[in-house]
Amino acid sequence: MFSLSLIVVDVQEGLARVGALDPLKLNDLLQDAPEPPAAGAPGLKPVGANLLYLFERLQGAVWNDPQQRLLEARAHRFVEALHRQEPTELDRAFPFQP
Numbered sequence: 001m002f003s004l005s006l007i008v009v010d011v012q013e014g015l016a017r018v019g020a021l022d023p024l025k026l027n028d029l030l031q032d033a034p035e036p037p038a039a040g041a042p043g044l045k046p047v048g049a050n051l052l053y054l055f056e057r058l059q060g061a062v063w064n065d066p067q068q069r070l071l072e073a074r075a076h077r078f079v080e081a082l083h084r085q086e087p088t089e090l091d092r093a094f095p096f097q098p
Contacts, residue, residue: 007058011065015043016050018058029057048073 008019015038018026023042030037034049044050051070054061063070087095 007061009054009058009061009063009065011046011051011063011067011069014038014046015041016046016054017041017043018054018061021058029054048076052077 006020010017010019018029021029026042030042030044033044033053035045035047037044044054046069048069051065051073055063055070055074065071
């Protein structure tokens with residue numbers, strides 16, 4: 001027997017909600033997210049770090065994101081990776097931060 005469960009991520013103004021996922025798994029997923037869930041709501045703040053977190057863990061999910069916040073977060077991460085500087089000799093010799 002084959003069971004297909006469709007996971008939908010709904011990105012709204014103040015919250016990103018995940019549907020069609022076991023509430024227990026959803027709770028574990030939300031507790032590990034970069035930003036804490038909004039008070040009293042089973043969702044995450046729709047900041048870039050949270051959207052990227054959900055995108056990496058819920059592969060194959062259908063995204064309802066009319067304002068394209070996930071695309072914006074992915075583009076920001078890509079640009080940051082392009083501009084990331086390699087550590088200098090001094091950085092390698094002293095890897096701690098002041």
